Amino acid sequence: MKDVAALAGVSVSTVSRVVNGTDVDAALTRRVRDAAQLLGYRRDHAASTLRRADRQSGSLGLIFEDVSNPLFSVVHRGVEDVARSRGVLTFAASSDDDPDAERQLAQAFSERGVDGLIIVPAGHDHSYLMREREAGTAIVFVDRPPRLLEADSVLADNADGVRGGVARLVENGHRRIGYLGDRQRIFTAAERYRGFRQALAAAGIEEDPELVRLDLYDSEVAHDAARELLTVSDPPTALFASQNLITIGAVHALRELALEHRMALIAFDDLTLADLIEPGLTVVAQDPVALGRRAAELVFDRLDGYEGPARSEVIPTTLIPRGSGELPPPAGNRRAQ
Amino acid sequence: MKDVAALAGVSVSTVSRVVNGTDVDAALTRRVRDAAQLLGYRRDHAASTLRRADRQSGSLGLIFEDVSNPLFSVVHRGVEDVARSRGVLTFAASSDDDPDAERQLAQAFSERGVDGLIIVPAGHDHSYLMREREAGTAIVFVDRPPRLLEADSVLADNADGVRGGVARLVENGHRRIGYLGDRQRIFTAAERYRGFRQALAAAGIEEDPELVRLDLYDSEVAHDAARELLTVSDPPTALFASQNLITIGAVHALRELALEHRMALIAFDDLTLADLIEPGLTVVAQDPVALGRRAAELVFDRLDGYEGPARSEVIPTTLIPRGSGELPPPAGNRRAQ
DNA sequence: CTGAAAGCGCTTACAG
DNA sequence: CTGAAAGCGCTTACAG
Numbered sequence: 001m002k003d004v005a006a007l008a009g010v011s012v013s014t015v016s017r018v019v020n021g022t023d024v025d026a027a028l029t030r031r032v033r034d035a036a037q038l039l040g041y042r043r044d045h046a047a048s049t050l051r052r053a054d055r056q057s058g059s060l061g062l063i064f065e066d067v068s069n070p071l072f073s074v075v076h077r078g079v080e081d082v083a084r085s086r087g088v089l090t091f092a093a094s095s096d097d098d099p100d101a102e103r104q105l106a107q108a109f110s111e112r113g114v115d116g117l118i119i120v121p122a123g124h125d126h127s128y129l130m131r132e133r134e135a136g137t138a139i140v141f142v143d144r145p146p147r148l149l150e151a152d153s154v155l156a157d158n159a160d161g162v163r164g165g166v167a168r169l170v171e172n173g174h175r176r177i178g179y180l181g182d183r184q185r186i187f188t189a190a191e192r193y194r195g196f197r198q199a200l201a202a203a204g205i206e207e208d209p210e211l212v213r214l215d216l217y218d219s220e221v222a223h224d225a226a227r228e229l230l231t232v233s234d235p236p237t238a239l240f241a242s243q244n245l246i247t248i249g250a251v252h253a254l255r256e257l258a259l260e261h262r263m264a265l266i267a268f269d270d271l272t273l274a275d276l277i278e279p280g281l282t283v284v285a286q287d288p289v290a291l292g293r294r295a296a297e298l299v300f301d302r303l304d305g306y307e308g309p310a311r312s313e314v315i316p317t318t319l320i321p322r323g324s325g326e327l328p329p330p331a332g333n334r335r336a337q
Numbered sequence: 338m339k340d341v342a343a344l345a346g347v348s349v350s351t352v353s354r355v356v357n358g359t360d361v362d363a364a365l366t367r368r369v370r371d372a373a374q375l376l377g378y379r380r381d382h383a384a385s386t387l388r389r390a391d392r393q394s395g396s397l398g399l400i401f402e403d404v405s406n407p408l409f410s411v412v413h414r415g416v417e418d419v420a421r422s423r424g425v426l427t428f429a430a431s432s433d434d435d436p437d438a439e440r441q442l443a444q445a446f447s448e449r450g451v452d453g454l455i456i457v458p459a460g461h462d463h464s465y466l467m468r469e470r471e472a473g474t475a476i477v478f479v480d481r482p483p484r485l486l487e488a489d490s491v492l493a494d495n496a497d498g499v500r501g502g503v504a505r506l507v508e509n510g511h512r513r514i515g516y517l518g519d520r521q522r523i524f525t526a527a528e529r530y531r532g533f534r535q536a537l538a539a540a541g542i543e544e545d546p547e548l549v550r551l552d553l554y555d556s557e558v559a560h561d562a563a564r565e566l567l568t569v570s571d572p573p574t575a576l577f578a579s580q581n582l583i584t585i586g587a588v589h590a591l592r593e594l595a596l597e598h599r600m601a602l603i604a605f606d607d608l609t610l611a612d613l614i615e616p617g618l619t620v621v622a623q624d625p626v627a628l629g630r631r632a633a634e635l636v637f638d639r640l641d642g643y644e645g646p647a648r649s650e651v652i653p654t655t656l657i658p659r660g661s662g663e664l665p666p667p668a669g670n671r672r673a674q
Numbered sequence: 675c676t677g678a679a680a681g682c683g684c685t686t687a688c689a690g
Numbered sequence: 691c692t693g694a695a696a697g698c699g700c701t702t703a704c705a706g
Contacts, residue, residue: 001699001700002699010676010677011676011677011678012677012699012700012701013676013677013678013679013701013702014675014676014677016700016701016702017675017676017701019700020701022675023675024675024676025675025676028675028676040468040471040472042444042447042448042468042472043448043699043700044387044448044450044698044699044700045448045449045450046383046384046386046387046394046449046450046699046700047383047387047682047698047699047700047701048699048700048701049383049682049700050381050383050384050387050681050682050683050684050698050699050700050701051681051682051699051700051701051702052682052700052701052702053701053702055682057383058449059428059449066414067410067413067414067417067429068407068410068411068413068414069410070405070407070410070609073404073405073406073407073410073413074405076404076405076410076429077403077404077405077431080404080429080430080431084430087445089428089430089445089446089449090428090429090430091396091426091427091428091429092404092413092417092427092428092429093417093421093426093427094414094417107379108424108426109426110379111379111380111381111382112382112383112395112396112426113381113382113383131377131379134377135377135379244609248609248610248613251610251613252613255613271609271610272407272581272585272608272609272610273585273588273608273609273610273611273613273614274610276585276588276589276592276610276614277610277613277614277615278614278615338683338684339683347692347693348692348693348694349683349684349685349693350685350686350692350693350694350695351691351692351693353684353685353686354685354691354692356684357685359691360691361691361692362691362692365691365692380683380684381682381683381684383683383684384682384683384684384685384698385683385684385685386684386698387682387683387684387685387697387698387699387700388683388684388685388686388697388698389684389685389686389698390685390686392698
C-alpha cells in the first residue's frame, strides 16, 4: 500500500480510502487504481481486520467428523452457499470423532479469528467454547446437539424419520420388524432407535429384543448381525437399517439368503445407486444442504446481533419409496395375524 | 497480550516469548501461563504472522468444482491429512466450474494470506496467478492441468485407466465396444476418450462412430444416448461409461432393455453400491486421497524452498472387477469374428 | 476531500 | 534472560 501511495503520489490514507470505496476525488482515484493495477497490489485482509472497528475476519470454521463423509460434504456446501453470498469464506476440518481433535481445531480456528464456528460435535463437554463465544464468535452445532453448553443447533429429525419409515412398514401389514442400529452413544443413533420404539408403541406392537441389534459400527458387523437376525426361529418380515454402512451390510445379508425380494427393507440416509439395486432401496432421506444453510443462517443471525436464547432447529426427513420398503409380508405371515 | 503482561507483571515481550516457547525463566513462565489461563488469552494468529519474519499464515486455499462432489471431498481429506500434520488449516470453496468464480476465490484466498493454493481449474487462462506466485504463494493444480501457466499438477491417469479397462474387454473377446463420453472440452473427458481410442488402436480395432457418444452432460442425456447406441443395427457387445452420472444413465438403459446380464460394462470412477447392483459393476477407480496428499506435498515442497521446474505427477488408477466387465460377448458374436 | 499520526496485536533486533 | 522500542500493513479519528 505504501508503494501504491508512492507511485500514485498520494498518502496511504488516500489509498486506503480508494480501496475501501469512501469518496475520493475521481482523478486521484484513477491514479491510485492505476498504480495498484501496475504493482499487482492486493490488500492484506488480516492487517485490515486487525485495525478495523468491527473486527470481522470474513471466515467461518467448520468442524466435521470427516470432510469426505458424503453427508458432511453436502452440509459444507450448504454453509458455503450462504456464507459466500456475504463474502465469507469457510475453513473445514475433520475431527474423526475425537474430542481432543475437536478442541484443538476449535482453538486453531479461533486463533485465526473466525467469525463463527459450525461444529458437528465429537466431545461430550462443550463448555470450553464459552470463552470463544464471549470473544464474539458465533457458535452453531449441526447434526448433534452440544453438551454442557447452551448453543444454537440444527438437527435432522432422526426419530421422526424412523417413525415414519416404520409406520409405513406397519401400514403395509408388517408386525415383526427387525432393527439394525449404530452405537447408542452417538446421538443420532440413539434418536433413531427412539423413533423405532415410538413407532412400535404407536402400532401397539411389543418390541422383541431378538429382532433388535444395536451398536453395529461397520458394514461387516452389520452384515453378521443381519444374517443372525434373519435366521432366528421366528424371523421378521421387514427390516429397518438405521445408517449407510449398516444398510450395505443388510443388503449383503439379504442377498446371501436370497431374501431381497421377500423381506421389506427401509434404510436411513439416501445412497447414490439406491434406485439401481434390486429391488430399489426405499430410504428415509435427510436434507444435508438445508442443515448447512440453516446452520450458516443461525451463525449470521448471531453476528448480526441476535442475542436471544439458543435455538434448536429441526430439519424434516423425506421418505423415498423405491420398492424395497413396499414389499408386503409373505401371505403366511399375514394370515398369522 | 497486554492484559496478560500486566497481570503477570512482565513486559509484553516476555509474554510473547513464553507463547512462542523461547527460553524464559521458569518462574516468569509460570506466572505468564497462569495469567493467560486466567484471562482465557488466545494469541491473535493474524497479528502474529503480520509481524513474523516468515509470513506464513498456516492456511491453504482449496478451490474445487464443488466441495460436495464425492471425488473432491475425498481429495480435500487427502490434503487435510498432510496439512494438519504441519499445523496448517484448509479453506475450501466451490467454483461450480465458473472461471470468474475461480478467480474471485483465488483472490479472496490470497487476500487472506494463504500459503498455498490447490486448484481444480475451471478457467482456461491461469496466467492471472503469476502475481500470487511471485508473492510467494505455492500453487498446485489437481485433477486438471493449468493453462497458460507453468505450475505443479497432480492428475489421475485418465487415459491409461480407460485403456486398461477397454483392453480387459478386448481380452474377453469383445471387438464392438461402445463409448459414452462427457463434454470433450473437459480435460479429463478428453483424456479418457483418448485412452479409449488408444486401446482400440492397440487391438487393431477400427473405431465405429456409431458406437461413440460424446458430450453427455448428465444421466438423462447419457440414458438416451445409451439406449440409442444399444439399438443400432449392429450393436456393441460391451460398453465403457466414462463417468459417474453417465454410468447411472447407462445402467438404466441396460435394465430397460434387459441387457444387463448380456452386455459387458466397465465404468470410470467407483460408486458406493457398485458391488450391490446386479451384476456387480466393474470400475476403473481413481485414488482421490492420493491426489490430495500428493498435491499438498507439492505445495509444502515449494514452501520448503523447492524452486525447480513445474512437476506433473500422475496417480495410477485401479481396475476393480465385479462382474459386469467380465461378461463375455454372446456366442454368436464370438463366432462372427 | 486529503494527509500526518496513532494504534490494532503481535514479534524481534537492540541494549542491558 | 528481560524490557523498551520499532514496525508488520492496514484504518480512522483529527486537523486542515
